[in-house]
Amino acid sequence: MSEMINEKATTASPATAVSAAAVEVPSYMPRQTLGQLLRGDLGFLPVLLTLVVIAIIFEFASGGFFLIPRNLSFLVLQIATIATDSLGVTLVLLLGEIDLSVVAVGTLGAVVMGILSARFGFPAWAAITIGIAAGALVGFINGLFIAVLRLPSFIVTLAAFIGYEGLLLYLLNGQATLIIYDPFINGIAGSPNSFLPWYLGIGLPTLAVALYIGGVLLDQVNRRRAGLRTRPLWQLITQMVAVVVIVEGAVVLFENYQGVPYSTAILFFLIWLILTKTSFGRHIYAVGGSAEAARRAGINVTAIRIAVFTLCSTLAVVGGILAASRETAVASQIDPLLLLQAIGAAVIGGVSLFGGRGSVWSIILGALIIGSLVNGLALLNGTQAAAEMIEGSVLLLAVTVDAVVRRAQARTGR
């Protein structure tokens, strides 16, 4: 078997693979069992399967009301807030820290924006900017306590959660719901009148997919030219087909109802770029993997930690503003489940609570699972009680898998 691989490696592209072949010996790689694959490259499969199973169950149980464009469009709008909060939480989780204050901070930022817009008549852009800046400041302060004083993030952000909840009650001054009238603010999250026109709704995602495929192909060509090992063609093609099917499928689905929601997708794309294509993103993973190794490599660990907490709170405010926009109001009552749903989405998707492992795409799967549960149970007229119990069980399962995988990796690692 190992000889076969060797032969393949040397005969595949004799001229180009020279430099790689001198160092890289694939036969050194112990043959991976299915279990190991599931813990590594194919780690998303069980999550994806869970999602499919959940979708099928609800589709049948609800009598065909789950997998229709109208409901799926709602579902995506519903998870936009969870996913955005989860995006920030994921950055913090990658460091091996936690942020319990995301939802409170997100609501606080939305309240600041709402008050400026509704009570003081600030223009939308100014109200939004100041709201986001307030979030950034709050995250920066969290970061200072955690990174400089090295206090446990659990306690610092718990204190922040309670404190900022009080602050937003004070700001709202007893008002339970603050209605927002500004049409621009109400339009960002994608209310029925703010979806992109159909040509942009179809055109932009298609352009993004085309750029993605172009990028993958260019990378492949460049790698081959540089004499590096390239991935087999079937893998590339499978990957591209999957992306095209998923994106275009989603577009067709949304266009059949109201249109394509776009604000959260853009955020995900940005964070994905930061995490995978910049040294800042690389350093986040490094600090999460081994803070000491990162420090010795000359990375300013303190600065990275502060930056990540700032970014997390900023994203939380963006999530809060999206929620306010969707509901055209800010409520003083913080959704008690949102925090756990945000952390849950990340962990269910496969972001490790111990730091250093996880990606942006895992959040989408996790958020879809949580959103499907909430949405599907609502379709079945399930009670809040049932929904919470099921959600709790799924989360526990995800954390268990994370811990077991970690232990298994520690065993086979060396």
Place this chain on the structure above:
Amino acid sequence: MADNITSTVAEMQPSPLGEPRLRLKGINKSFGAVRALTDVDFEVYAGEVVGLVGDNGAGKSTLIKAISGVGPPDSGEIFLEGQPVKITGPQVSTHLGIETVYQDLALCDNLDVVANLFLGREERSPIRSLSEIHMEQRTLQVLRSLDVKIPSVRTPVMSLSGGQRQSIAVAKSLLRNASVVLLDEPTAALGVAQTRQVLHMIRRLRDQGLAVVVISHNLADVFEVVDRVIVLRLGKRVATFEVKSTTPERVVSAITGAEFGALMEANGNDTAGGVE
């Protein structure tokens, strides 16, 4: 960039009789009332592997810390290529081309080999994104120069063997154009085959013209790879041996301070486990 390594190799022809690459003179260091180092001299030439040996508490770590800048000496002089230098911190020594590979290796297990090698000094394209292809090429070059073989440079370091991880840690210092490499117990906790691998890599470092210092408890390994052995005992340099013209027994007696072989037997188990 490709020529970078080879060109430095050309400059680094071994010069056994000339000026040492790194020379320490009259190093003193105290921790409170304890004198950890007393008037210690130390030198290592380009293209030479020096073994630094001694019992626990002999001052090996203190001496290494003085060179790496982690614990600057109280007094004494340090010369690099004959030029006096002041090593006041780890950044200074790195800047001077002195790299220390500690036992814990300081690798990020979750990152792949390329990411680890370039950690903290990633190469970026004009639009400030990571230039992965170029980094991967450089990684292959450096690993090839050390004759290291791994499954793929894109595997997480976590899944590599102990010897391979050691190689990655050393390759990291090579990438920074080190001229002096200090290895702290490079073969501790390694199996037989992996130890072979690491010793082979140390020879490759020497062949590239680097000055290599190996701290080890394992005299068998020391004798296999080093050119000279410097022995510390109770904070003083007590002996220097050319490996070609000495025996492990003599080195052990220098380490323990025993004049005759008899004492060796008593202490043999903890200090000279590698003699057999």
